[in-house]
Amino acid sequence: MSDWVEFHRDEAHIRRERAKARELRKTPYFQEQFRKGICYYCKEKFPPEELTLDHIVPVVRGGRSTRGNMVVCCRNCNAAKRCMTPAEQILAEAERKTAEQEP
Ligand SMILES: [Zn+2]
Numbered sequence: 001m002s003d004w005v006e007f008h009r010d011e012a013h014i015r016r017e018r019a020k021a022r023e024l025r026k027t028p029y030f031q032e033q034f035r036k037g038i039c040y041y042c043k044e045k046f047p048p049e050e051l052t053l054d055h056i057v058p059v060v061r062g063g064r065s066t067r068g069n070m071v072v073c074c075r076n077c078n079a080a081k082r083c084m085t086p087a088e089q090i091l092a093e094a095e096r097k098t099a100e101q102e103p
Pocket residue numbers: 039040041042043044073074075076077078
């Protein structure tokens with residue numbers, strides 16, 4: 001599926017947005033999200049040190065470090081998501097379900 005889209009890496013964009021993400025992480029809003037400890041994807045509760053800050057639309061795919069594009073999630077969900085966009089995750093999930101149904 002990764003061959004459907006061209007990965008156009010813009011190193012300057014990635015560096016800039018990752019630096020911005022580090023700053024955003026320190027803001028009261030995200031500190032509060034870490035303290036609450038609820039993973040955005042699986043809705044489970046985790047201690048703050050097991051949570052990561054995730055870009056819904058990944059930086060490597062052109063996503064930006066804004067409050068709307070960033071969520072707190074657990075390491076498992078972050079790893080499962082990798083660098084897919086929300087639409088690609090839905091497709092990947094659908095593909096997985098189809099594969100499960102095949103004998
Ligand atoms: Zn999770």
